[in-house]
Amino acid sequence: MPEPLLRLEGVHTHIGQYHILQGVDLDVPAGGLTMLLGRNGAGKTTTLRSIMGLWNPSQGRVVFDGTEIGGMGTADIARLGLAYVPENMGLFGNLTVQENMVLAARKGPMDNARLDWIFELFPALKKFWRLPAGNLSGGQKQMLAIARAISEPRRLLLIDEPTKGLAPSIVEALIEAFLDLKRSETTILLVEQNFRMACAVGDSVAVMDDGQIVHTGAMSELAENEALQQRLLGLSLDTHQ
Amino acid sequence: MTDQTASQTETAAPRAPLSERFGKWVPYLLVPVFLILGYLLIGSGPTWATLTLAGLAMGMMIFVMASGLTLVFGLMDILNFGHGAFISIGAFVGATVLLSAGGWTGADSVLLNLGAVLPAMLAAMMVAGGLGYVFERVIVRPVYGAHLKQILVTMGGLIVAEELIRLIWGPDAIPLPRPEAFTGAWIFGMVAIEKYRVYSVILGLIIFLALLWVLGRTRTGLLIRAGVENGEMVEALGYRIRLIFILVFVAGSALAGLGGVMWGLYEQIITAQMGLDVLVLVFIVVIIGGLGSVHGCFIGALLVGLLANYTGYLMPKLALGSNILLMVAVLMWRPQGLLPINKQ
Structure with a gap:
């Protein structure tokens, strides 16, 4: 099995007194679009920010293409070819x-x-x-x-909830754009709450809960398994189409 | 993207409400409004012209001193009370150069006068900028993100700098006569236009335009403007914001040093505590303009200069507090200042 482009091993992140990430293990394969799903407060945004060095992990390893980037400065991480689109867009x-x-x-x-x-x-x-x-x-x-x-x-795009608060027509436009990006073989780690979008663009999926990864697999597998959706995300695909 | 969705995203006209678009320009009208009100209240054209020029010159000098501080505030979120130290040190270094070139400053030749003033200004900027670099590394860096500590530490730095000035240049005030070409006035009918004030206005304008050019037309300027809004995102784009911080801090300190020389020549006397004395006006200008806004700082400085001179003539007892009242009025109208930067 090829080495993933990005690997997180037992990553813990504290923000003040709060212990947000509690041992995240995550592989992001090269060339695909990996969805990071989970309920509000599960730790998805913290995971992206920890990868970018915006919040430093207190424990664990973040390895990008064989280079340990945990503890590096954000600018140095970005210079390795990572790009970050925060939830508030950061424009x-x-x-x-x-x-x-x-x-x-x-x-x-x-x-x-x-x-x-x-x-x-x-x-x-x-x-x-x-x-x-x-x-x-x-x-x-x-x-x-x-x-x-x-x-x-870029070698890896980290994108945090791009469809939040957007009209359905704009979401459609973004789905088209992500499909185009995938064709350009850009590796993407996408945090998203919109399950329909996740099903449309995702190749693989990781689901977070309480600061840990609780499920990984193919996105198509999760899309077809309503019981699994109910258990992991508390939703059914029908209600989100 | 499909044609349908593309056209939907294109046709959404991103226009701000009319009040917002108009409101953005209102602060720019304040200076002309002040000029007209001043004319109506003063009544005498020549007196108004003299006071207006004095106000504009004072405003320009304050702008030169404040422009660096507003960028430091906006970009680094640093409350730097030590800024006054660079004003004083700039004035003393400039004075040392000018006084050592006594023959040139007293000569009846513009070229010789400039030959003394320009090196004095350059020396002041270089020393103040260099000290700014040391100040940022030694005093400011350990207290990033802690406002109370910043106030205490930078105020302490200012006091230490004042004492160092007294140690090096002595405890007494030093008279600083203007070079020959900068003294006197041009007389137009009943109006006396003081030469030094005109030169101050011209130099202030040049610095304002140069700052606008750097901020608007260069990549470094773009980075500074972006950093004022969202430093974290600048870092996430791969730029080391710390280097931009240092650059702005040094440039701001150098401008404060230049402002110190200008102010010293304006007052024709310099003291170790002159930086602290002017710092109150500098802070008022920075707050009125909106933290991090060079345009706002420019307008705020002109308003402060004009108001100080107009009230000094019309209501001398109110002159001292007039700028505080102006700040209160502006903040009640626009709590973020005249032209605030939308920080994220």
Whole structure:
């Protein structure tokens, strides 16, 4: 079995007095889209932030492509080819769409072919290129946040609840975009509450509860097994379609 | 993306409400409103012109001193009361250079005068910037994220700096005469335009435009603006925000040093505690403008300068408190300042 691109081994993270991650073991295979599901407060966001070094794990190992990144600075982790889209999108609202993209392309001017590909994925960004990002609608902001993450070829995208609060039509657009990203063989770890989206785009899945991974497997397997959904997530697919 | 969904996302016009779009420009109108109100209340054109120029010059000098502090506030969330030390030290270093070039400052030649003033300003900026670097590493860095400690430690740093100035330059105030080309006034009818004030306004404008250019047109400027909004995300994009912090701190300290020389030449006397004296005005400007906002800082500085001069003429007893009243009024209207930065 090939080594995963990202591996978490027994990761514990404390935030103040709270013990959030309590021994997370997670493998993210290269080239696929891994869903990270779980109830509110299960520790999904903390897992992503711990991987990015925004909160340092107090115990355990985070290994990216053979390199131990636990305890490294966030900028150094990002320079290894990881990109992070936080739940609040982390856009610079006073900067234009263009300026947000320029900053994200750290290695220099953006490649035109890549920019064209991004505009194909998210046409709204081209239209509002010179507008402050803070003026965009919720869906457009989310698209910009993802576009910023893919402004350069990345080895791993960490994306936290991109569909939160978005209209169904925008969710559809994002699903299309994720399917396109998958075709480009970008590895993605996606935190999501929208089960229908998870089923549409996910290859593999990890389910969290109380700061631990309680289930891993193929996404299709979880999508077809309502009893498992009920047990792990407390939902049935029917109610979320 | 499907055509349908693409068009849906494209047609959603991202326009802010009218009140929000108009409200954004209101602070920019305050300076002209102040000018008109000042003219109406003062009544005499020549007096108004003299006071206005004095107010603008004072505002520009405060802006030069405050612009670095507002970026330090916005980017690093640091309450740096030690900023006053860089103002004092800049003034003393500049004065040392100017006084040692006595023949040039007294000469009746603009070139020789500039030959003394420009090196004095450069020396002040370099020493203040260098000390800013040491100050950030030794005093500020250990107290990131702890506001109470920041106040105590940076205030302590200011006191130590003042005592060091007294140790090096002596306890007495030092007179700082302006170079020949900077003294006197141009007379236009009944209006006397003091030369030094005009030069101060020009230099302040140049620094304001240069800051706007750096912040708006360079990658470093983009990073600073982004860092003021969301430093964590800048880091997540692969930039080492600590280096940007240091750069801004050093640049802010250097500008404070330059402001110190300008203020010293304005007052024509320098003291070890001059930085602390001006610091109150500097903080008012930073708060009025909105933490981290260079535009807001510029407008706030002009308002403070104009108000101090107008009230000093119209109601001298109110002059001292007028800027505090201005700050209270602005914060009641806009609690985040005139042009706040939306931080995440």
